[in-house]
Amino acid sequence: xxxxxxxxxxxxxxxxxxxxxxxxxxxxxxxxxxxxxxxxxxxxxxxxxxxxxxxxxxxxxxxxxxxxxxxxxxxxxxxxxxxxxxxxxxxxxxxxxxxxxxxxxxxxxxxxxx
Amino acid sequence: xxxxxxxxxxxxxxxxxxxxxxxxxxxxxxxxxxxxxxxxxxxxxxxxxxxxxxxxxxxxxxxxxxxxxxxxxxxxxxxxxxxxxxxxxxxxxxxxxxxxxxxxxxxxxxxxxxxx
Numbered sequence: 001x002x003x004x005x006x007x008x009x010x011x012x013x014x015x016x017x018x019x020x021x022x023x024x025x026x027x028x029x030x031x032x033x034x035x036x037x038x039x040x041x042x043x044x045x046x047x048x049x050x051x052x053x054x055x056x057x058x059x060x061x062x063x064x065x066x067x068x069x070x071x072x073x074x075x076x077x078x079x080x081x082x083x084x085x086x087x088x089x090x091x092x093x094x095x096x097x098x099x100x101x102x103x104x105x106x107x108x109x110x111x112x113x114x
Numbered sequence: 115x116x117x118x119x120x121x122x123x124x125x126x127x128x129x130x131x132x133x134x135x136x137x138x139x140x141x142x143x144x145x146x147x148x149x150x151x152x153x154x155x156x157x158x159x160x161x162x163x164x165x166x167x168x169x170x171x172x173x174x175x176x177x178x179x180x181x182x183x184x185x186x187x188x189x190x191x192x193x194x195x196x197x198x199x200x201x202x203x204x205x206x207x208x209x210x211x212x213x214x215x216x217x218x219x220x221x222x223x224x225x226x227x228x229x230x
Contacts, residue, residue, distance in 0.1 A: 033218075035218070037221075042223070043203060043223065043224050043226075044221065044223050044224075045157075045205060045207075045221035045224075046221075047218060047220075050218060091156055091157065101147065101159045101162060101170065101173075102147075102157075102159070102207075102219055103159070104149075104156040104157045104158075105156055106155060106156045107155075107156050
């Protein structure tokens with residue numbers, strides 16, 4: 001079975017600064033996807049960024065980028081130039097390319113302070 | 115709005131009553147997933163359905179919970195004889211046929227069930 005671990009229940013950052021959220025996962029498979037989802041106070045789940053395990057290049061989406069370390073089974077999210085609207089719960093998630101579900105971590109509550 | 119639609123957004127039930135949550139997937143999506151989020155926790159997989167077929171229900175409690183996705187109409191998550199521990203946010207998500215294509219799920223806004 002696959003597991004996803006987020007070891008930081010809460011983090012805070014000052015507006016305009018950079019923050020990194022950590023995620024580790026465990027799997028014996030080699031083909032999979034990794035995701036970061038954002039859940040703001042509205043509770044809507046919003047996809048932030050996606051990484052295919054077969055790609056060595058780290059995914060980037062504007063101010064969001066990942067550091068994907070396949071051998072270490074690590075998938076951290078870096079948010080640059082943090083904005084107040086980035087305040088949310090962030091979930092790391094995993095799915096097999098042959099699978100039928102996403103497995104989520106427990107989440108990291110990020111607060112961006114003015 | 116062609117997104118995943120869930121209703122009701124909020125549902126209050128007394129212990130012992132039944133709760134029915136509905137989900138209409140995104141246009142063109144024929145696969146539906148239900149997740150439960152307990153307070154202060156992450157999302158836990160419950161069930162994965164195609165139209166008229168349950169693909170994976172390994173996350174569903176063995177009793178009182180059932181799900182369906184009929185040929186016509188929305189997917190329904192049904193909870194019979196609700197208890198206080200069922201209070202949670204229930205999220206529906208949909209995908210293109212075969213999660214393997216992109217791995218991405220598109221989520222609805224969730225249905226928040228409160229059991230008194």
